[in-house]
Amino acid sequence: MRLPYNRDELATGIVHLGVGAFHRAHQAVYTEQVVRRFGGDWGICGVSLRRPDVRDALAANDNLYTVAIKSTDTVELQAIGVLRELLVAPENPTLVIERIAATGTKVVTLTITEKGYCLNPATGALDPEHTDIVHDLSHPDQPRSAIGFLVAGLAARRGDGSGGLTILSCDNLSNNGGKLRNATLEFASSIDSDLCEWIDQYCCFPSSMVDRIVPAITDTHIDAAAQQLGFRDEALVVTEPFRQWVVENNFAGPVPAWDEVGAEFVKDVEPFELMKLRLLNASHSTLAYLGCLAGYESVADVMGDTAFVSLVEQLMEEMACTLPDLDGFDVDGYRRQLLQRFANRGLEHQTRQIAMDGSQKIPQRLLPAIAERLSRGEAPDASILGLAAWIRYTMGVDEEGLRWEVSDPLAETFSSLMQSTAAEPDAYLEAV
Numbered sequence: 001m002r003l004p005y006n007r008d009e010l011a012t013g014i015v016h017l018g019v020g021a022f023h024r025a026h027q028a029v030y031t032e033q034v035v036r037r038f039g040g041d042w043g044i045c046g047v048s049l050r051r052p053d054v055r056d057a058l059a060a061n062d063n064l065y066t067v068a069i070k071s072t073d074t075v076e077l078q079a080i081g082v083l084r085e086l087l088v089a090p091e092n093p094t095l096v097i098e099r100i101a102a103t104g105t106k107v108v109t110l111t112i113t114e115k116g117y118c119l120n121p122a123t124g125a126l127d128p129e130h131t132d133i134v135h136d137l138s139h140p141d142q143p144r145s146a147i148g149f150l151v152a153g154l155a156a157r158r159g160d161g162s163g164g165l166t167i168l169s170c171d172n173l174s175n176n177g178g179k180l181r182n183a184t185l186e187f188a189s190s191i192d193s194d195l196c197e198w199i200d201q202y203c204c205f206p207s208s209m210v211d212r213i214v215p216a217i218t219d220t221h222i223d224a225a226a227q228q229l230g231f232r233d234e235a236l237v238v239t240e241p242f243r244q245w246v247v248e249n250n251f252a253g254p255v256p257a258w259d260e261v262g263a264e265f266v267k268d269v270e271p272f273e274l275m276k277l278r279l280l281n282a283s284h285s286t287l288a289y290l291g292c293l294a295g296y297e298s299v300a301d302v303m304g305d306t307a308f309v310s311l312v313e314q315l316m317e318e319m320a321c322t323l324p325d326l327d328g329f330d331v332d333g334y335r336r337q338l339l340q341r342f343a344n345r346g347l348e349h350q351t352r353q354i355a356m357d358g359s360q361k362i363p364q365r366l367l368p369a370i371a372e373r374l375s376r377g378e379a380p381d382a383s384i385l386g387l388a389a390w391i392r393y394t395m396g397v398d399e400e401g402l403r404w405e406v407s408d409p410l411a412e413t414f415s416s417l418m419q420s421t422a423a424e425p426d427a428y429l430e431a432v
């Protein structure tokens with residue numbers, strides 16, 4: 001794989017927390033295009049907050065990896081070289097703090113999933129009783145959570161005079177920048193009120209809407225790509241042709257010219273976030289829970305069933321009238337495109353993957369629109385069916401006794417509710 005720039009000379013300008021498949025198929029691809037077209041010190045230091053898998057997979061090929069862009073009938077391969085360094089936070093937390101604090105670092109991006117923010121899903125504020133937050137407040141130099149790392153890195157920047165930072169959330173939370181800012185300030189204020197003021201003054205937390213479907217990688221994906229590549233790329237990521245990134249134009253210093261390679265910098269991201277959460281993600285969760293319960297493995301399998309296509313069309317109709325005006329954006333076209341994206345057979349996007357962490361996702365995706373429609377005296381049946389399917393899914397067992405693992409931060413709660421209600425559906429529903 002030959003790249004049109006010299007990787008050895010590419011200095012790090014971005015620290016990314018949560019270097020999973022989504023980051024490597026989205027922000028890293030935009031950054032790669034910026035570096036190829038305009039140069040600049042925008043190498044990425046990727047940080048895994050828990051496991052070494054990604055670092056280990058990338059090590060075999062000097063952190064170079066392939067993105068396979070798949071539609072139902074086509075595959076395009078791209079090499080990505082901007083990841084310059086991979087760190088596994090628990091192995092060396094001090095080094096992660098140093099990288100955030102380095103003068104060359106201008107931007108920290110995050111894809112840590114909804115639960116990584118340690119928020120109370122009902123209020124959107126930092127959960128002071130979260131075990132990682134309790135730990136990090138008493139060990140601020142050896143943090144575990146993203147918030148703990150950010151605050152430790154910012155404290156070091158303030159001490160060294162390295163200046164403020166742009167801290168850019170790329171997760172599916174509404175007002176993701178505002179929530180991250182509030183959580184960071186809340187944490188910092190418990191340690192040092194001057195630091196809290198410094199962060200408030202010198203750091204920016206733009207909101208952003210990110211979109212690209214990225215299924216969890218399987219051996220089948222790696223084997224298929226190996227036929228074209230001539231070797232097994234253990235760090236392969238698979239994605240779709242579509243990608244979108246809308247970023248609030250609110251930066252503390254320089255950022256890569258992502259807006260020159262397809263991203264949009266706008267004043268207000270919220271209408272885009274709501275559109276994506278309520279049309280794409282709400283449909284995804286509904287298809288995933290009902291699809292799992294119906295025995296379908298992938299989203300494309302579910303979309304092969306016309307009853308589900310009608311359901312998701314109805315759901316989008318219910319959601320659409322809760323969305324703010326998107327000034328010139330073709331929302332109907334976006335809806336039609338979503339149906340095609342969900343039907344992409346090249347992705348093999350597992351319903352079980354999307355079903356994970358529902359307790360963190362449903363409050364963003366379904367509840368606000370359902371509440372709004374109910375308050376207008378309307379009955380958004382498809383959305384409510386999606387919510388019901390999630391609750392049914394959290395029971396972890398079907399009518400035939402077939403069990404599945406409910407992967408969710410509240411899994412233990414669901415399982416104890418199953419016991420206390422003797423798995424009686426009405427009582428379980430009431431308890432949830």
Ligand code: CS2
Nearest residue numbers: 210211212213281284353354
């Ligand atoms: C999905 C998202 O797993 C999920 O919950 O709904 O990851 C979805 O694929 C992305 O938001 C698409 O941009």
